[in-house]
Amino acid sequence: MGIKSFQGKRETNQIKEETQILVSDYMTTNLVTFKAEDSLDYVIEQLITNKISGGPVVNEKNELIGIISETDCIKHISESKYYNMPADTNNTVGKYMVTDVDTIDKNMNIFDAAFKFISSRRRRFPVIENGKLIGQLSQKDVLKAAISVEGNTW
Template identity: 70%
Template sequence: MGIINFQGKRDKAASQPVEQILVSDYMTTKLITFKPEQSVEEVIETLIKNRISGGPVVNEKNELIGIISEGDCIKHISESKYYNMPMDNSHTVEKNMISQVETIDKNMNIFDAANKFVSSKRRRFPIVDNGKLIGQISQKDVLKAALKMKGNRWK
């Protein structure tokens, strides 16, 4: 018995290539970054002032060395209170940041990036080129790309 195909006749338009939308098209390049020697208190003030939930940590060569988030700051506050320690400038970003940072390639398709967000449960990914931080893509950036594509075929 032969194979029966239930797809029916396809339109010619469906086989035309869809324009690739890359992470680099939607990434943010004007980033608020932190230095490893900054105090956690400075980070908290910056996060609140700029209404952001975290940011990349870079060294003097603009190389990505970590990420610090609201959660990292809250953990620090919680531990300081638990151990009855004052929050002072000796508590640095370097001691509280996450140094194992997952990045996204600037040439990744935006919808592959969406899948990466879903599987990792992260809110943002830094983008690095030759070791240097060049941008960041957030879940909101992916949503903007999806809205722009509304009505077009996604690939």
């Protein structure tokens, strides 16, 4: 039996260079945002037009104050339009948005973020820096990151 392939002496200090893929590499920064005083009809129109399932709600200082989603809009529809009730004059984002919002750090590894999606059952996480909204990471962004990884670097 002979040696089939010989590549020379192996270095004993082989260091595998690991480059982290961060949330900031894949987060969306051009966001459709809403204000608390926006009407839900406007939100529904924007969700359909922009083909999104929800968006962050910010104040005039671009600070995150909530999230409005398709589900929140459906709650409004089921409470009024379904029963043919008169339109609620207070059908604003501020009334229907979720205010207890989980955020994610822009320096988090994208695959740690994937685990956070699984454990929290959320569809999107706003990214905050110094109290200001700087982006959003969605489940689709994590999928884009996963498909771009070559080999088994998970």
